[in-house]
Amino acid sequence: MELERLLRTQGFGSRSECRALISSGRVFIDGECCDDPYADFEPEGFAFVVDGVSWRYREHAYIALNKPANVECSHKPRFHPSVYTLLPRPLVTRGVQAVGRLDEDTTGLLLMSDDGQFIHKCTSPKKNVPKVYAVTTKHAIDDAQIDALLNGVLLNDDPAAIAAAACERISEHLLHLTVTEGKYHQVKRMVAAAGNRVEALHRVSIGNFTLPVTLKPGEWAWLTAEDLEGLATGNT
Numbered sequence: 487m488e489l490e491r492l493l494r495t496q497g498f499g500s501r502s503e504c505r506a507l508i509s510s511g512r513v514f515i516d517g518e519c520c521d522d523p524y525a526d527f528e529p530e531g532f533a534f535v536v537d538g539v540s541w542r543y544r545e546h547a548y549i550a551l552n553k554p555a556n557v558e559c560s561h562k563p564r565f566h567p568s569v570y571t572l573l574p575r576p577l578v579t580r581g582v583q584a585v586g587r588l589d590e591d592t593t594g595l596l597l598m599s600d601d602g603q604f605i606h607k608c609t610s611p612k613k614n615v616p617k618v619y620a621v622t623t624k625h626a627i628d629d630a631q632i633d634a635l636l637n638g639v640l641l642n643d644d645p646a647a648i649a650a651a652a653c654e655r656i657s658e659h660l661l662h663l664t665v666t667e668g669k670y671h672q673v674k675r676m677v678a679a680a681g682n683r684v685e686a687l688h689r690v691s692i693g694n695f696t697l698p699v700t701l702k703p704g705e706w707a708w709l710t711a712e713d714l715e716g717l718a719t720g721n722t
């Protein structure tokens with residue numbers, strides 16, 4: 487694939503922007519400047535450097551972000567910066583989207599991708615992908631609340647009760663709650679319906695993929711083939 491086209495697929499801008507980037511000597515391959523937009527390369531495994539930053543060709547982008555609080559999962563945020571400001575520009579340009587949304591005050595694992603099928607697979611209610619949340623509660627958690635969450639609580643937009651797939655009390659005010667749906671404010675509403683209140687919410691895992699402890703709030707990382715496998719096999 488021609489270098490200009492290759493960079494375009496990776497989010498480095500329009501045809502003319504990529505051509506200008508290359509012609510002005512900002513692209514390096516194997517340590518050497520390549521200023522020929524039409525130089526031909528095999529995309530698979532292709533490594534390149536733009537303005538000192540290393541990249542590898544990826545047909546699709548799959549990333550995990552540790553979402554900090556006070557960041558909105560929207561391209562048009564209302565009160566806080568957008569989560570997309572935490573990503574390098576090429577990822578946004580190539581159309582990476584949040585896989586579902588977290589509330590602005592929710593922290594933790596947010597998957598992002600430009601692969602529509604992957605996004606659909608992770609968010610479709612039919613696929614039942616389990617999501618584990620660490621829930622800090624206002625009031626001490628009692629057995630009746632755990633039972634209610636496991637047996638099902640009524641949310642006002644749904645006539646059928648909705649139950650947690652798993653619910654474990656970690657300490658007096660900390661719960662690990664697993665849900666398979668992705669309804670609006672679902673965890674906060676379920677905990678409220680069970681008679682408590684969410685003070686802080688942190689997503690720990692999706693499928694078999696757990697937020698790496700090395701990923702600090704605001705940081706992102708590429709998902710590996712193994713991570714993607716874990717997400718696929720995490721479906722129930």
Ligand code: URA
Nearest residue numbers: 589592671672673674
């Ligand atoms: N449930 C919520 O209430 N909020 C989130 O951000 C995610 C799940």
